[in-house]
Amino acid sequence: MVNESSVLFEKQGHIGILTLNRPPANAYHLEMLNCFNTSLRQAINDPEINAIIVDSSSEKFFCAGADIKVFEANTTEENAKMISQARENMALIENCEKVVIAVINGHCLGGGLEIALACDIRFAAKHQYLIGLPEINLGLIPGNGGSQRLTRLIGVSNAIQMLSTGDSISAQEAYRMGLINQLFDSEELMPAAVALASKLGQGPALAIAATKKAVYGGALLPMAEALELEKRLVDTLYDTQDGQEGFRAFVEKRPAQFTGK
The missing domain is CATH 3.90.226.10 (2-enoyl-CoA Hydratase; Chain A, domain 1)
Known part of the structure; x- marks a missing residue:
């Protein structure tokens, strides 16, 4: 400490x-x-x-x-x-x-x-x-x-x-x-x-960061703009290592091992 x-x-x-x-x-x-x-x-x-x-x-x-x-x-x-x-x-x-x-x-x-x-x-x-x-x-x-x-x-x-x-x-x-x-x-x-x-x-750090951006940023926007913000944020996550790991873990029926990448 x-x-x-x-x-x-x-x-x-x-x-x-x-x-x-x-x-x-x-x-x-x-x-x-x-x-x-x-x-x-x-x-x-x-x-x-x-x-x-x-x-x-x-x-x-x-x-x-x-x-x-x-x-x-x-x-x-x-x-x-x-x-x-x-x-x-x-x-x-x-x-x-x-x-x-x-x-x-x-x-x-x-x-x-x-x-x-x-x-x-x-x-x-x-x-x-x-x-x-x-x-x-x-x-x-x-x-x-x-x-x-x-x-x-x-x-x-x-x-x-x-x-x-x-x-x-x-x-x-x-x-x-x-x-x-x-x-x-x-x-x-x-x-x-x-x-x-x-x-x-232990969660996916990039997706958690995107969650905060979506919630705080979207709360101040009209719905159409908030949905566009959400779209932009999720589109950045599909090709991340954590995103790919999440899909693999789901298919293989095991806990995901996220690395924040």
Whole structure:
């Protein structure tokens, strides 16, 4: 495990694990965001890593978002740098070709929820803690994509209610709305995420990358253009080694052995 101060990076086989590690609440400042960016790029650029997990070392918090005391003490220019880095991190998560899983086991608020929203999949613990975007209580709105990604997950009406009131919800309510993919008992949460990441790590990396491009890119296009995007993406996969291996394995009735080529 590599200790990047407020972010820990660990490689487990084909999985890269980024652990938020700034007690007590993982409230971030610029240094932490920079550390996160460094570790995330390390995982993305490692050809042996095919899936990424983002979790927390805290038993009570996934992430409380920006450190408000730091934010209040900063100059406008300093805060602009922090916001810019946060936005870059969210885009890096969403645009990378590897599936990123958020593991939420405690309060997930503000910029912390925005990190989770940028991830592709969100697993969460069943016990009681808060999930929300309370920026309205500061006279603000989310600034790192929260309003847009939240709306795409839970719909306009639910998003407006959460955003305009700043009220937080439980993990159970987040699951009901579609914000959370699956709920687990705390002791089962990380093993479930690792099991999924391991499965993804054995999958066809090129097809998984194409899946992310199709889903995120197509969601912003009219249907005819989205279907054309899908066509272009799948056409690139037929002659890949993994594509040929997938057909052979199906015919031979055996598990496919994908290599990411």
